[in-house]
Amino acid sequence: MDGHPWCEECLRNGRRKLSTSVDHVKPLKLCDEDEQLNFDNLQSLCPKCHNYKTRQEQKSYINK
Numbered sequence: 001m002d003g004h005p006w007c008e009e010c011l012r013n014g015r016r017k018l019s020t021s022v023d024h025v026k027p028l029k030l031c032d033e034d035e036q037l038n039f040d041n042l043q044s045l046c047p048k049c050h051n052y053k054t055r056q057e058q059k060s061y062i063n064k
Helices: 008-012 047-062
Strands: 023-024 042-045
Touching: 008 042, 008 047, 023 047, 042 047
Parallel strands: none
Antiparallel strands: 023 042
């Protein structure tokens, strides 16, 4: 996170909040072994964005 201190989702929406989490863009459940720690699959998120994304992913797993 040193290289990416700002929440990437907030930045996409014109806000600027510090990130506290490293998130997998493509959820781990859907990744193959090579994708799991690929830097292109990681993003910095603030708690609010990380929690929202996690809830949305969990809903999609339940509805399948």
